[in-house]
Amino acid sequence: MNSGPLQQVTFRSFATADRDPLLKLWRACDLTRPWNDPEDDIRQCLANSSSALLIAEQDRRLCGSVMMGCDGHRGWVYYLAVDPDCRHQGVGRALMAQAESWMRERNVPKIQAMIRSDNLAVRGFYGRLDYRDGDVQLVQKWLKDVNP
Numbered sequence: 628m629n630s631g632p633l634q635q636v637t638f639r640s641f642a643t644a645d646r647d648p649l650l651k652l653w654r655a656c657d658l659t660r661p662w663n664d665p666e667d668d669i670r671q672c673l674a675n676s677s678s679a680l681l682i683a684e685q686d687r688r689l690c691g692s693v694m695m696g697c698d699g700h701r702g703w704v705y706y707l708a709v710d711p712d713c714r715h716q717g718v719g720r721a722l723m724a725q726a727e728s729w730m731r732e733r734n735v736p737k738i739q740a741m742i743r744s745d746n747l748a749v750r751g752f753y754g755r756l757d758y759r760d761g762d763v764q765l766v767q768k769w770l771k772d773v774n775p
Contacts, residue, residue: 636690636718638725641673641680648689649682656708662771668705672696677733680706681725683718693722695729702726702735723756741765 641649650665659665672678672694683691690713694705704726709719730738739761742749 635685636721637684638681638721639684641669641682641692645682645689649692652689652692652708652710653706655711658706658708665706668694679729681722681729683709683722685713685718691718691722693726695726697730697733697735700737702730702733702738704738704740707740719752720756 646666646669649669650659653659653665669680672680675696677698678694678696680694681692682689683693689710691707691709693707696703696705704723707719707722707726709722727738740753740758742753
């Protein structure tokens with residue numbers, strides 16, 4: 628199923644029944660880390676009016692997701708995921724179009740995503756959508772004792 632044009636994909640808000648298939652998708656796409664609780668990320672997203680979680684479905688099957696948020700100055704994309712069997716069909720591109728539309732509706736001037744430096748395929752994906760490296764350096768400090 629992983630080549631060819633975008634088949635009928637529908638988008639909708641996350642529903643509680645999506646939890647298990649969504650977590651399975653995020654693990655299949657290598658988006659989870661031991662120090663980030665994805666269930667808590669979902670909870671925080673749903674509890675915050677400045678964020679949203681969209682689900683993509685193809686043939687009534689969850690095939691993708693994107694979480695969006697706005698910090699007041701910029702929009703952020705998290706958990707952009709496409710089922711490996713549904714890749715190269717335009718699902719990721721359509722999810723990003725949904726995220727960009729969500730940002731525009733809220734007058735967010737800029738959208739950003741964090742990409743692991745070794746994830747060349749995802750860097751290429753964003754490049755094809757006209758995303759460019761920013762002129763900032765990410766710095767971080769762990770406030771909890773974790774071993775990343």
